[in-house]
């Protein structure tokens with residue numbers, strides 16, 4: 053799995069320090085030092101065929117998880133590269149909170165090279181990052197999801213529209229909230245700049261982390277409300 057990703061990254065230039073632990077690397081690797089690479093828990097089958105949650109067992113293939121059976125989300129499929137822990141979590145924090153955009157570009161390239169289970173980015177017509185509210189954008193000075201989305205857009209030659217979806221409400225950070233509160237927190241938080249920008253499009257919605265899925269579910273609901281043909285979700289990491 054890792055080997056496949058690395059092959060896809062062969063043409064990208066990497067800095068000499070590890071984006072996970074910061075250690076100096078004698079040989080320019082693929083962003084992560086070998087120790088950190090070994091820590092990344094990539095997500096592969098069996099997963100929930102809808103939300104991509106890793107499911108137990110290795111005999112039966114992909115199947116729907118209980119939550120997707122009970123409440124089918126507005127997106128068709130969600131997939132993530134790896135578990136939100138250890139080196140991948142460290143790298144995301146260095147990128148997002150440390151403001152190191154170069155790390156985001158490397159992580160975006162990993163995302164673009166990853167062979168997701170039963171998911172093909174080709175065939176989509178538009179890439180949309182989960183937007184930040186203007187206030188958060190001013191604080192952070194960049195939208196981490198847009199930087200990841202840019203790498204995907206480049207790799208697959210799919211147009212990127214970072215303005216089609218807008219966050220109209222400044223919501224509390226989701227980090228401290230439980231699942232029910234997260235859903236309430238994001239309900240009504242997003243709107244379309246103009247429905248014709250998404251109408252008929254097969255969209256990949258991009259975010260950095262899938263936690264309970266409440267943010268991407270709400271975004272997908274709004275995009276489908278604007279008559280998008282389909283919405284898939286890609287995130288770098290998944291909390292499981």
Ligand SMILES: [Zn+2]
Nearest residue numbers: 070073085088
């Ligand atoms: Zn490292």
Ligand SMILES: [Zn+2]
Nearest residue numbers: 100103117120
């Ligand atoms: Zn599921």
